[in-house]
Amino acid sequence: MSGETPKKLRDTFKKKLEAAKNLEALEEVRLDFLGKKGNITANLKLLSTYPIDVRKELGAELNKLRMAIIDDLTKKKEGLEKEVLLEKIAGEFEDLTLPTLREDKGCVHPITQVKSELANIFSKMNFTVEEGPEIETDFNNFTALNIHDSHPARQSHDTFYINERDENSLPFLLRTHMSTVQIRTMKRDKKPMRMISMGRCYRSDYDSTHTPMFHQIEGLVIGPNITMGNLKWCLQNFLSIFFEVEKVSMRLRPSYFPFTEPSAEVDIGCKRTKENLMIDDYDEWLEILGCGMVHPNVLRSCDIDPEEFQGFAFGCGIDRLAMLKYGIPDLRTFFETDKRWLEHYGFKSLDVPGFMLGEKA
């Protein structure tokens, strides 16, 4: 075993390396040559028995050989390992058509979405968003709005009442429109303002376009020189941005509300197909909101001098806006909490109006 020449050792190694077909055999080869009792190790141990000049030369040769063997072994090992890995993953497979876990997605209600859109549009026109309670006094809902006791408009409102009575010993009622918030805000501020109010209103009515609870937006602008031309401009802006068209076709026609004078009903031009409502082109008029110049009696009941200030007001169904913009056919379904309806008509959490994705409301 001892005394083999490095050349012979190399040849033997080459043969054995060649013969090693797997990692185990390769390990044996390594032990044969580099192990404690391996060939190279043994030969290196024998060096001390040789004369110094032989020792030096042979030592250098053996060491060179040893390095070459390590190198060869490493290369072969990497090759075999790669083969093993390839063999292993050749049998591996994952079915990527398996369905992922689709957790139910949440959403916000179309009313919330439209309310955010409206708040966004009007805050850009410098309007504040004001609030008020849903249970109201007769004064705030009717009297202050120039709707007197026997006024015909009063009966058409189909008001809900509760048993509790206010300071005028009149029963409290469920507000029939958002104008109550205008009254509250005017009484509080008594100065120029721009405001909208949005919220739930109640009237005793039930069919595909009326529910006993519904949502309204009302707007009010008070100032020394606010005109009906300003009103028209404001509505034109609001409706165009809301319906995402460059310029909505709009028609004002005379109407009557006790709380405005002059009063107008506003129609927008639209085109209806079986499925859709289009606003950018039109062949018919669609009634969309009521508006007018605030009646001096309304200003007076809020302690604002009509000789000093005047203004306009408008009101519109939020549910109706949502139905028109998003093609929802039946108002009653808004309040049914049908999961399938909410999945279909609801809005994604990140679909925030006016936020990040440009100026579209």
Next chain:
Amino acid sequence: MKITLSWLRDHLDTMVEPKEIARMLVNLGHEVEDLLDTRENFKALKIAEIVAIERHPNADKLQICEVDFGEKYTAKVVCGAPNARQGLLTVYACEGAYIPSFGEKLKKAKIRGVESSGMLCSAKELGIGENHTGIIDLDVSFKKKVGEPLTIALGLGDVIFDIGLTPNRADCFSVFGLARDLSCTSVGTLKALKQHKLKGSFFSPIQVTIDKNALQACPHFTGRLIRGVKNGPSPQWLKDKLKSVGLKSISALVDVTNYFCHDQARPLHVFDADKLQGNLNLRLSKKGESFDALDDKTYMLDEGMLVIDDEKGIISLAGVMGGLASGCSEATTNVFLESAYFDPITVAKTGQKLNIISDARTRFERGIDPQSTFPALDASAQMILDLCGGEISEVVTVGASPYQLSTIEFDSKEVKKIIGYDVEADKCKKILQKLGCYVEDTEEGKFIVTPPSWRHDMSIKEDLVEEIIRIIGYGSIPLQAMPSEDAFPHILDKNIIIERTKRLLAARGLMETIVYSFISKNLAELFSTGGIEVKNPISENMKYMRDSLIPGLVEAIQRNLSRNVKNLRFFEVGARFNKNLTDYQEMTLGAVYCGSTARQHWSKSEKLLDLQKVKSDIEAILEEYGLIQGKYQIIQNTDKLPTYMHPGKSALICQGPKRVLGYFGKIHPGVLNSLGIKESVSCFELYLDRLPVPKSRAKNTLKVSSFQSVERDFAFIVNESVLVENLQTLLIKAGKNLVQWVDVFDVYQGKGIEKGKKSVALRVRLQAYDCTLNEDDIKTYNDTALKLLEEKTGAILR
């Protein structure tokens, strides 16, 4: 209200197309809800003559008529009418003509083997009469008109405008009123009403008085007795006229009153004088009186309704409906005609209380022209004389017209101030004059305006501005940008947080819903929530204003489950109502959970919507409001929880012992059983108005330690009732500021653990900011912690 083009033309000289008239009506504020042109139907129907006739070869009762209808050729028509004969002038419908009684167009037909092109029509087939025994038989004067369409020859067909009127325009509840409004535009000119000045030939034996306290309700009453009339069916033109606007012809006398009501917004009434006993008196009713009205119903009257009495009792509910007993019939020979002014408020209140809707009420309650009482009395009396003959008495009159001249000072500059653009003073003046106002110049551009008696809705300068711009057209109002500097926008911080909260929950998988603020009595009782009772609910299902959002949301779960829709997570932000709250309401966030986060998945990675899930949603919301853990407490076993919650599996969320922010937990299984819900339902409510609105969004400086941290695990055996939160708190307390966090990584009950006990495993991370902790430090912490936990909770190290 319906009006027809032909009726409109009685009062308005116009040749303008109906569509343009409709457009002008809309511009004037009279919404045209429907426009129906029936003239088209009659255009293909022509006057024709049967020029030859022969027997049908295959049928005894049929004949073949050769018909001249004004063309160069004749038509062969198979006809079964017994009156078909040579030389008969009748109506021919050619193929494709619309036959009103068929409701469709005429098709070519073969009758018993003989081709018939077109048909000859009966009056009934054309919808212009009842006769169906034979075809129309026209008199010889029509010989010249053979070939003329019926629209021209007989004036058949009309245009019907269905108009939605605004309640302020009492004067427009009539054909004449609308004609008068239209005449202010370029559509046409108004034909003046004919004035009648009748002289009675005898003194009316029926006299009228008004109680002093009823003078407000009836300031003016006039009447005439007409003797020796011959009532019967109205002439055809009157029948047609009433029918064209949807009114039923009753008899000549009644039709006259209906005609004036519709034509001039002037309700009248006719009493059969022979059925009256003695004189008439107008008074206010007493509570509990009963009245048999013309609609065959008996009404129980309230106090203060205006009634007309004869000596036997009530004969009319003035301005609302006449009485059954004194109504006119075909046999009426003596009639008492009433033309009066009744107070709008009195009529409205009576109509509302008794729920009677009548054409008279509609007009009186909006306010008729107070000056029309006398003219209408005579015009209608004349019409009765014309149709029924008879002899009229002198006028019976009590009270006087309540009309008071009122004036409005008007500066034409007001138009610009309100509308935003200038209208010349002269133009303003002309428009007001056209509307019937008396306009007196005072100084440059200023007037004193006296509105006409029929326009009680004009009382302030703003009304006049509206009138001027209404006639010019709202379309001319310019767009004017609003001044941009006079307000600062703000959306309340609390509303921004609510919006964020909604979207946060949506991102976490909850669906926002909106349910009615009302709940049913059943639900209110089942959940034992008070709420506020609605006095006049639309149905028993909407009897209470909810005190909590949960009942409505649980009901929504029930509805979805019944449709086999599962895995439900709903939330709502809305008011809850309670008499003890400011303004009776409080903004509340409610949510309900049932099922799992997804349908069953092969990986088993869907998660149950358990209280852990609920609590983590709550924590996320509270964090939005700046309430991190430790700034609020979870309090269990308290009687402050709603009774519909599971007593052991629910908790209050509080800030200190008194300030309740909300609660969460499982719904009581008993409640769910009653609703037929078999699955477990969890919920929470947060009272948003009570949550703080974080003010500053600035952040504290981040503090991290550069020294090594140490983790230690503990497993304790404690009584089941010991709250894990207590163990956590004590472990933190034991380390003063050393403890960075305490995690609970196992809670176990069962094999190897004594009954009534549980094993809780916790991991504590210790971290100092000024040094690396050594073994002594850690041992000190261990000893302190174990001692503290044992002392306070009886925890034994496992």
